[in-house]
Amino acid sequence: MGMAAGAAAMAAAAGVAGSGKTEMPQAGGRFRRIRQLGEGGFGKVWLAMDTNLGRTVAIKLAHAPDAEAEERMLREARALASIRHPNCVRVYDLVNEGEGLAIVMEYIEGRSLSEVISQDGLLDDVMAARLWVTMAGALNAAHSKGVLHRDMKPSNVIVDDDAIAHLIDFGIARKRGDSTLTAAGFMLGTPDFIAPEVAAGKSASPASDAWQLAATINYALSGQPPRGDQGDPASALLAAARGGGELHLPEKSAHRAMLAAALQPDPSRRPTLGTIEREVGTWLSRGGFKQDGPVTTMIHKSQLAKTRVAPPKPQPTPPQAAPTQKTPGSNPLGDETKRVDEHRRPPHPGRPGPTPTRKF
Template structure:
């Protein structure tokens, strides 16, 4: 939406007043609710350029679903969500209008927070997250930009993950991070679940930045920052004073060791401002214009309405009814009930039959619309590099991939299942399809393909199905064992919104390295995607 949309009426109820802010996923307006006559904030969700219609439909549906979930959350430290509507096919989220600045803006204006201000932010955001977690909601992107400092001194948490990009959500399930890199938890940066513990890490990182005046992790680019989060030491809080143990307790690499939100509030309680005082300066709020719709003007010479004439019934003085015996009264009552039942049921049946409809309720049908698979005509040779560290040799490769797909690279630290590796992701615009190339340097002779397959199974406890293995052509050059083709299926999330994915992999030994080329598609399209995507793409892979 542009400024020209001012005074536009959304869903016949919310009149836009002026622009509050605009980001990559939406535009926020101050608006007037013409039904309840109150000021609100309206966020219009933008359709990313080039997003296919199917993906846009999925974005719209997911926005509505997530908004309904967040609408059930009511807490003084959470920006309340009032409504979610569709207007001209686009979703709009209606929220509480809070005259405020973000914590990020406050830090730019005044620099680092004082100890009392840091304590107030920790206590308020911890309370907000605790309420959300009790409702089964994770925030997923706690950062200074999503913490609001109201003009009256209150602290509120906003933007509970509503309207995240569909492709972004799918990338998260595939191992690409969700959230702002400097504030995401290490396990999320490595492709793990976004959990309540991840929200606690982000809270600690947010207050770390608020006390130090800079993020806890910074790099020249996103991947450097993510690598620092995963592999670097947790920095000691700078300028945090007595808040340092709380921040360090939240920023533990092991999620199980992180401080609980209850303990966070207990520890900061003695540091909070005294009752009746505010941690942040109370600012004078600029009043929003009061919207008053003028009554329609009636011209002085407008003719009066015609005389409606006599009433369609005569007014008479009723005569008292003659007394009726008990038997007659009972007969009349039974007759009235029978007539009502026959009339209502018969009227319903006649109405349905006249319209040519069955008398039985319709059978509910759910038809899933799947994205359209790319064609081989859009595949183009691309060169990328899967290196685990600066100076790592032998990581370049070529492969034919759809030229419009987005590319991401990451380095994964060693864990109990796998050694250190580098992963290059190619993700379709809709997020429905993904190709990954993973390289494990110096995998041999300590490990073999059997160990890799066991690690994949362990990564999906209770959600792994299949696991068929068949021979596949080897890469040219020396190798420690024969290559294999590996097919398995996974279930991500819970019903009724679970995602069923098929993973088609070629596991390819090459020298001392192990390469894995994997194509991930909706299980419903597995057979078609095996030919049109997996065979067409994996067969072109070649290390340089």
Template sequence: MPGPVGRVLAGRYRVVAPIGAGGMGVVFRATDELLERTVAVKQLRLTGLGPVGAAQARRRVMLEGQAAARLHHPNVVSIFDVVVERDEPWLVLEYVPSRTLDRVLVEDGLLDPLTAARVGRDIAAALAAAHAVDIVHRDVKPANVLIGDDGVAKLTDFGIARVAGDGSMVSSDALVGTPAYLAPEVARGIAAGAASDVFALGATLYKAVEGAPPFGTVDETGLPGLLGRVARGAVHPAVRAGPLGGPLARLLETDPAKRFSAAAAVEALSELVERQDAPTEVLAGPIPAAPVRSGARRPGVRQGAAGAAAECSSGCRWRSSPPC
């Protein structure tokens, strides 16, 4: 069978070029010839799956469409349509000029803590919106986070999402997700919930700043060893997180009851970003005896990850250790 490039799906979506691939499918840039806009279309990988595997893959695409259709949020990749062409379902998605977070980490290197906090704030907002309509993503990881050319992060791939009370979704009893990003309670056999999505977000940010997931990888001890570390909550201490360390620890709490909710994570990460972005008044010497005129300001600098401004007894403010 010829490749899909050049095909017109459902009489309106002309496939233009491949733009990405994952374990379950290939994503192409396409043109919606009816609305005259660029979209993305996702084709399943069915080769080698067999009849049962192919049926499950088709179901995943339909589930992804049904779950994501309930969400309308700027940090969630929108799904516009599901079409069936030659007995294959295709997802028609919002086209986002972007790279996945895992690709960014490979091509550009690790994120600094403040950039990671911005990504985390965006994805936490996406999760808060999903949880508000009872959707649990269940596979938050760097490969499912898109970093747009504008710097905005979006959550994608709701293929194994679960909707509370909907028996048509993937069984909540199954151990689903990516092992290195699972929450401890999921590795112990408890059904994934909103709290496990938050943990997976924490694991994703940990990977972004530390270079590896918080429990290590399968390569270190094999899958049984990794799942054992996950179940115990044996997180390797973060060493590069800087000002992100506090919020990251709350995202990675072993006890789900002590973990941030997605909404609380948005608040904490937004506060961190705003605090680090805000200009800080830095004076070159002691404050003069005469009062500063109303409205006068000194040039400001951004706080760095190395430390906050300190104030010494004589009134001067310095960026690290006081000189006085």
């Protein structure tokens, strides 16, 4: 049995059967924690070393004060284990880590898309199109298993050292038909990036995931969510539930029309993720760009030494030569003539040049 299949079988075995729950395998000190990566409503995420296999992993530990919290973590493991896509984080195992259940996941070293935008600036049309196509494919892979992400947003996209985007954090992923609200009445999702119908209390759907992906692409191109900055979560949720209103779209992007369509308040009028993949992918191909690959111009750390430019070495002062008589056709400057750009720094490997401005 392969690793992914084994994880799926392990997750399935963790389900509730009858009145009792199947015991999880004990980690037994197998995972040595290195540092905390994050913390949320469902627990802490740690970078750890799998001492059995000698690889770094991310471990999500559950704070499961009740059966609902534990069931949601089991659901996350099942959802992740069932998805096969190169841009989705992989689940390796589900174990009992002493403090409770722990999902052992692939560790992706990099920065969130929100950090990339904040630190490096906005994406251009080509990079945004590539991001849109790859994330649409990742969500489609999840939807094909009946799994909705429900919290698509810039901080849930990790850009690795090779500038490849990965969809992470299915912590609130649920099968279609599951409730939108927790038992405590809290809305699942992030107000700035939540689809209007979900904010209004309707069930999530593939169309709502598609809206949230379009909102993420809008952020990558404009630096703000499509409804603008509402100031606080309550105001953002109210604006989302009202729907409609003016959209804050990127001014000069070739994707403006497609974004306007994908951010329609009526789910039935939005293009499907399959349509997004096809149309945006065709736009890339016509411009001579690959549909997969880097979504930013980040430089891999292994290339940093190669791209650094050493300062020019000081040149010795040439000796003073005795004046010579010029002859017809000779260079009056002699050996002093140099290329004026001899010591210029090479171009910075920064953002790509102008991108196609074709509209869909």
